Amino acid sequence: MxxxxxxxxxxxxxxxxxxxxxxxxxxxxxxxxxxxxxxxxxxxxxxxxxxxxxxxxxxxxxxxxxxxxxxxxxxxxxxxxxxxxxxxxxxxxxxxxxxxxxxxxxxxxxxxxxxxxxxxxxxxxxxxxxxxxxxxxxxxxxxxxxxxxxxxxxxxxxxxLRGMYIKEKEIQGSINSSKGYDETLHHNPLNEKKLLTIVKEGKLDMLKHFTQLGHENTGVLSKSSHIRSKKNLGIIGIALAARAAIDGGLYSEIAFSVSDVYIQRLEDLRTDKEIDQCCLEAFFSLTEKVSQVKESQHSKIVTLCKNYIYNHRYSKITHEEIAEHAGISPNYLSVLFKKEVGVPVNEYIQQIKIEEAKHMIQFTNTPLSEIGSLLSFTDQSYFTKIFKKHLGRTPKQYQQTHHMIEE
Structure with missing residues (x-):
């Protein structure tokens, strides 16, 4: 034949x-x-x-x-x-x-x-x-x-969507049919509950599998624009995921800071691919942070110090400032933090700043020359050195393979 x-x-x-x-x-x-x-x-x-x-x-x-x-x-x-x-x-x-x-x-x-x-x-x-x-x-x-x-x-x-596996139904949140939208189909509430439970429990492996499940229709939150509708649905999903993360034990300030960052990024995106990737990053970021909280039994003092570092990641943070915030001596902070977290305070500060730099490179058009300055590195050379130390590549090399914003 x-x-x-x-x-x-x-x-x-x-x-x-x-x-x-x-x-x-x-x-x-x-x-x-x-x-x-x-x-x-x-x-x-x-x-x-x-x-x-x-x-x-x-x-x-x-x-x-x-x-x-x-x-x-x-x-x-x-x-x-x-x-x-x-x-x-x-x-x-x-x-x-x-x-x-x-x-x-x-x-x-x-x-x-x-x-x-x-x-x-x-x-x-x-x-x-x-x-x-x-x-x-x-x-x-x-x-x-x-x-x-x-x-x-x-x-x-x-x-x-060329590799972006998170689908609309996995980032919806609670969307009820409103007047004039009777013909609109909505996601399965059971899938929403499963997803938020995964975030709450910090189950990264389950999340990886969940984001490849079925693909169904979803509600419309903007009559005139599909992209605007996807952004609105993503905002709802990220906000609910942040609440689930808090229920799972994540410090509320961290959860809200993470959700704010991703929601702000959503507003600058223009394509399905960018929006899906941003939502995917948000869900994995929140789930990973919950997982870290559950795996680490840190004392209240260390948890307080970690939260302070995260909330001041754009500032120049000193060892003495953190110790003063926690109400302990700098020497005791060094010993306690290394014992519970596994790395020195300065090393942890670098990790948080580099993680933020990664997100800025992926989801914004901020010039590399400004990112180091925004994160309070002393100069561009030092920023590049620390970035390469943690990721094994320079900011420029990372940008070439991970930048998600279409020019």
Whole structure:
């Protein structure tokens, strides 16, 4: 049976469009059925590939499921091997849930792409809704059909928003349907409860698994903008996570400081990818801090000193100031802190400042030359030296691989 006929059977069986792209980037055939292409792509092949993060010349070993910024899911399966790369099958799109009018309007407004609104609505109404679990099963089956290899679900690369695994439903919080939004679907309250329990208990391993669970529709908190809606939902989620962290034993000042930092960063972000990464960082940061509290049985004095250091991380902190705040002598502070925390006071101050520097590099456009000054390092050379001491690379090298803000 030839390739095109096999693809036609798959398209009809799963009610999905299918494309076959050669390793040179040529679309050798497309089977759309009675559907139109997404009007937001403007029939631009390269734009379509870039949205998928797809490079036809790069051979990917494992099949993948990709979520685009337009809510679509696509299955990508390479046919052949390194020696005989025939090309890639792109199966889709499908949707993880039905899009309501407000979400489609927000999507059009946020992308600033000129398209006929009626055509866009018609397009989304024609795209099949396929659950996450079924999509993975389809991927396994189609891969077996073409590559004669039966893989496991965990072998499928789930490249949602190109690597950002935290989904809207995991950062929602309590969102109740309000007047005029009766048609809006909301997240599963049980998942919210599970997530906040994980944060409260400081279970980092459970959080890693939880952020890869199912993908469902969520409420809309802004009619005119999808990005604004995601920011609002993220703010609610981070605030509730901070409360859960406090319930788990984290000092309230630290919990609120962490949530404030991430919420402020959210306001400067412009894409799904940036927002998802910021929320993910916030949840892991709070959960990790709860875990540290539960694992360390520090005395009240040491806990007081740690909180003081964190709250004054942008200032030049002296050993004497901390001792005075705790009401003990500097010598006793040195002995007690090293005994309970495992590192000297000055070393711990450096750790807190470098952690803050990492976050500033990742989530802000603050020049590297200013970050050291903001954190009260004596000069840029000393800041670079301490940063490299703790992370094994310079601030510039770290920025090249971890900076999340799109210019």
């Amino acid at each position: 030839d390739l095109k006929r096999q693809c036609k059977l798959i398209a009809e069986l799963f009610d999905m469009s299918i494309f076959f792209v050669s390793s040179t980037g040529e679309v050798q055939f497309e089977l759309l059925g009675n559907r139109i292409l997404n009007p937001l792509y403007k029939n631009d092949k390269q734009f379509f590939f870039s949205v998928l993060g797809f490079d036809p010349s790069v051979c990917k070993e494992d099949p993948s499921v990709v979520r685009t910024m337009f809510f679509e899911n696509y299955i990508l399966i390479r046919i052949g091997n390194d020696l005989n790369d025939e090309g890639t099958i792109i199966l889709g799109p499908s949707l993880p849930f039905s899009l309501i009018e407000h979400k489609i309007n927000g999507l059009i407004n946020d992308t600033h792409l000129f398209a006929n609104r009626e055509q866009v609505f018609h397009y989304y109404q024609s795209v099949p809704v396929i659950t996450h679990e079924r999509l993975i099963n389809i991927t396994i089956l189609v891969n077996q059909m073409f590559n004669h290899e039966l893989i496991e679900a965990e072998d499928v690369v789930q490249d949602y």
